[in-house]
Amino acid sequence: MVELVDAPHSKCGTFGFVGSSPTAPISLMETYQRLPLRIVRGKGVWLWDEKGNKYLDAVAGIATCSLGHSDRKLSKILAKQLKKIQHISNLYQIPEQEELANWLVNNSCAEQVFFCNSGTEATEAAIKLARKYGHIKKGIERPIILSAKSSFHGRTLAALSATGQPKYQKGFEPLVEGFEFFSFNNSNSVENLYKKLEKNGPRIASIFVEPIQGEGGIHLGDKKFFQFLRELCNKHKILLIFDEVQSGMGRTGKLWAYEHLEIEPDVFTLAKGLGGGHAIGALLVKENANVFKPGDHASTFGGNPFACKAALTVATEIKNRRILENVRFRGEELKQGLLKIISHYPDDLKEVRGLGLMQGLVIKEDSKLSPKIIVDLALKEGLLVIGAGPKVIRIVPPLIINKNEMNELLKRLHSCFNKLDN
């Protein structure tokens, strides 16, 4: 018989931390490299640890907490929703889900929506949809999806296989077959792949790509490249699928990042900021891509009333509080502030890349500086930032950050670099 104990044993766990001091062992698998910080409370862009230390959060649950922490409106509406109904099955019609789907459709190029619980699930749904499209609309026996190098699409096996970064795939082979990779923003690379793969007839079902690569290092999609993709897909009836898991829902100053590129995808995926910190993902399709039939795809929790109410509240607040405008103003201040930091450290820092409140401060290739050094220094300055790729410091604060808070963010970040001098 298994003996139950109060304090979990350390055999397979890591050590937990209270503030910055190690305490009792904890029984979590070591899949994350966690910082020595235990957050217990949040309000707006601010977080507090167990000892009462206060941090300005420029990570926002990795571009997720759009309305900041413990938003009053969101808390109130969700508390009410909990008392009303939290979960039922997709066996039944769900009014909150229908309302959210209608809002998404009325405010984007899409015509139908499927709900799931995360970005990686949205990727999975997109991959299944692309394969089915390839089979039934193009008669391809083994459909191929083209994906970009240095992309990130999630951690399930198919999402991992679609991700153009071998470091995430290592150790999990064999990967799911049917993915080929092109260089981001490089039309020749896509054209060469197309010619190679379609030499003897159609094989490509879809091109799956982030309009701005997030995790791979904040690489902006080039308008001409994306227009080339759109034309290629139109010409050969290939589905153009955008991963807007990180860039969608206002993060870039427009509701959807594809608006900056002046083209529309046939399909796009959402998660992260959609629920403002609550687990929800979505696959949005235009009519030509709507190949799913009853039974093709499903999720127990996908589109539950609670998560949908959270997303509906985020949607309403984006409009009511003119959040897109805020993202544009604050994003510009952030960009200018980062450029100023670069001007003080030209030997280490190269450029700023990004849109709205999805910005990356890029470290020079030959600099000894790494995002990790700045992340650790920032923690001591009471600021949370995150890396993106090997040389980019990613800054993705809540979309409601105000002017004073942005100044404070920049001041604290600048201090980190001053500390490097000492």
Ligand SMILES: Cc1ncc(COP(=O)(O)O)c(C=O)c1O
């Ligand atoms: C562009 C993109 N797609 C997919 C994912 C996976 O999302 P999740 O972590 O919710 O599974 C992420 C997560 O960082 C992402 O940035």
